Amino acid sequence: MADVEELLDGVPVRLESARVVRARGERRRARRRTGVAVVAVSAATAVGLGVWTQLSGDQDGSRVAAQGPNPFTDSRGVMQAPDPSSLPMNGSLHWTVDEKSSSSNQLPRMGLGNVCPSWRGDEDSLHxxxxxxxxxxxxxxxxxxxxxxxxxxxxxxTALRDIDRTLRDxxxxxxADGLYSGRTGDGGPMLRVSVRQWNDWLGIIETQYAQR
Structure with missing residues (x-):
């Protein structure tokens, strides 16, 4: 769980702390000390998550085309998160905001609670x-x-390729384009993942539940 937490519009927001991002940058620099210029990783911007009800025209999890305004931020540039009622299978799962759980966020890790214990790619290579x-x-x-x-x-x-391979493994x-689903591991829970792209932004929704 990140060291920084905010509460906007009823949705708790966990942001990567400057310490976490700096540590990632230090590990990356240690690998690249070969005389090649290193792109320094700046601390994560202190942005919050607001709420959106749905992404228009994106019900099936398709990637968002790189046209029009950024669908992941509001007019102020604040990142947007979905209202619980707009999450997949809300009619049967009755989603609510979880204010207590923590989560390991780094890409390309996928799934919650270590249901996908292995992942493809280097989690420290992405900026x-x-x-x-x-x-x-x-x-x-x-x-x-x-x-x-x-x-x-x-x-x-790079992130899209690593996420794709991680989920398949x-x-x-x-x-569909950007939509994955199936049972995790050997008899694990069901996992549904929607990956949406807009220019250099990604929006990822993971829903994990027991097989019915």
Whole structure:
């Protein structure tokens, strides 16, 4: 759980702390001390998550086209998180905001509670700031929303490839462009992941629940 936490519009926001981002930068610099100029990682911007009800035209989890205004921020540039009622399967899982749980946020880690214990790619190689919203549902269901802003455009493609491989290794199948679902591991919970892109931003929704 990040050291910085805010509460905006009823949604608790967990932000990566400057300490976490600095530590990631130090590990990256240690690997790159070969005379090549290193791009320093700045501390995560102190941005919050507001609330959106849904992304218009994106009900199936398709990636957002890089056109029009940023769908992940409001007019002030504040990152937006979904209202619990707009999360997948709300009719049966009855999502509410989870104000107590913590979460390991770093990409390309996916799933909650270590249901996907292995991941593809180097979590310290990506340059980004991120806000996270956590939710809980019926029968132990959990959900997480992450909105990620990359400082280097090339990192978006790297993150998408690493996320894709991580989810496939975890047992999920790609159902549509940016939408994955399936049972995790060997008899683990069901996991549904929607990955949306807009320019150098990603919005990721993970919903995790027991098989019915």
């Amino acid at each position: 980004y700031s991120m806000g996270t919203g956590l939710y809980k549902g019926k029968d132990g269901a959990r959900a997480r929303y992450r909105v990620v802003h990359f400082s280097e455009r090339d990192d978006v493609g 975890c047992g999920l199948s790609k159902r």
